[in-house]
Amino acid sequence: MTLTSVLDTTLDRPPADPVAAFAASDPGRVPDPHAPVQDVDDLVRHVEAIVPSAVRRQLWTLFFDDDDVPLPLMVPLEGIPEVPDTAALDHYGDALAAVATEFGAATVAFVLERVGAASPRPSDRRWGDGLRALGRGRPFEVRPVLLCGDEGVSTLGPSGGTRVRPAPDGVPQASSRPVRLVDIVRLP
Numbered sequence: 001m002t003l004t005s006v007l008d009t010t011l012d013r014p015p016a017d018p019v020a021a022f023a024a025s026d027p028g029r030v031p032d033p034h035a036p037v038q039d040v041d042d043l044v045r046h047v048e049a050i051v052p053s054a055v056r057r058q059l060w061t062l063f064f065d066d067d068d069v070p071l072p073l074m075v076p077l078e079g080i081p082e083v084p085d086t087a088a089l090d091h092y093g094d095a096l097a098a099v100a101t102e103f104g105a106a107t108v109a110f111v112l113e114r115v116g117a118a119s120p121r122p123s124d125r126r127w128g129d130g131l132r133a134l135g136r137g138r139p140f141e142v143r144p145v146l147l148c149g150d151e152g153v154s155t156l157g158p159s160g161g162t163r164v165r166p167a168p169d170g171v172p173q174a175s176s177r178p179v180r181l182v183d184i185v186r187l188p
Helices: 003-012 018-025 040-050 086-103 122-135
Strands: 058-064 070-078 107-113 146-149 152-155
Touching: 040 058, 040 107, 040 146, 040 152, 058 086, 070 086, 086 122, 107 122
Parallel strands: 107 146
Antiparallel strands: 058 070, 058 107, 146 152
């Protein structure tokens, strides 16, 4: 067999689609991006699809509308310190309030991503406490804070702020609030 014949046979095959292969191998792992994220288990599955395990130290912020549907908007912040700065967190909360108001976010979820074991460290707990406090007096609720470590995603501390609303007739609903590309991307 020559090199040319090997190349010729590979050109006859369609290119591999890694997303389709992943979905076919385990269809339950690919969440519907328009399905409501109603409880902690839904939130963990949703985040696992985005950040399955830690790569670096950063904080993810995810936004959800009144119907618990994820908005097509998330903010990763790299280079966060080991211990949260309360003044900086307060300023971040103010910025999130503006974003929540602009895009109609009713709830916000935070994911603390850091390399290492899944068991929470004292600094992780301080981050969780500081992040949960950001919803006080602001136009959004804070969902449970999640921790993403080497072993995957788990909840970090108390799960207060979880909104659990069953879908009507058990059927998942898309958001009643349309989000248009022009609402997300401001053109000059």
